[in-house]
Amino acid sequence: EVQLLESGGGLVQPGGSLRLSCAASRFTFSTYAMSWVRQAPGKGLEWVSAISGSGGTTYYADSVKGRFTISRDNSKNTLYLQMNSLRAEETAVYYCAKDLRWGGDITGTRDSWGQGTLVTVSS
């Protein structure tokens, strides 16, 4: 069974930075696109960013473009999200999720999700 384990969440001040990690196991990491999806307390799911299996293609939600950077290290089976200039309204649980389709292309379907890591942006 696929395993995704997020880490790196915590308390950060507005304007601060944080890097999230997602350790993947039990599947061939480099052959699947990956995504970050967040969920503010009591709110719905919000897609944040996605990266192709090779890392050569990335997409971002308009709300985070220019401030967040998604990346991956296929040799370490790890996905990252570098978050800069954080805002209070970005307080949320951040989930990493694996794309459904083998091959590495980004699609709109995520078949495995981590347990999430909480990011709190507050002074």
Add this chain to the structure above:
Amino acid sequence: QSVLTQPPSVSAAPGQKVTISCSGSSSNIGNNYVSWYQQLPGTAPKLLIYDNNKRPSGIPDRFSGSKSGTSATLGITGLQTGDEADYYCGTWDTSLTAGVFGGGTKLTVL
């Protein structure tokens, strides 16, 4: 405001059937596959339906999906109290080059 529109809540009695709608546009639902996710309280989302109407292994056939034009529907029959959860539709938006979700629908089994 979510790109995809879902009703905030639906309810039905145990054993009954319920449907949850998801409305979008030609740039998302109209030209891409729709997936549905179930989120039980305090847990991560779980894939329920993919490619509009396919069920992953382990998902009972009480759950079904359909798509017509720019709208999609999730159906759940034989409702159980354990089905109480938030349900989200999702797809890719070709114009935005972004993943999109509905705002979520809270299912209450009375």
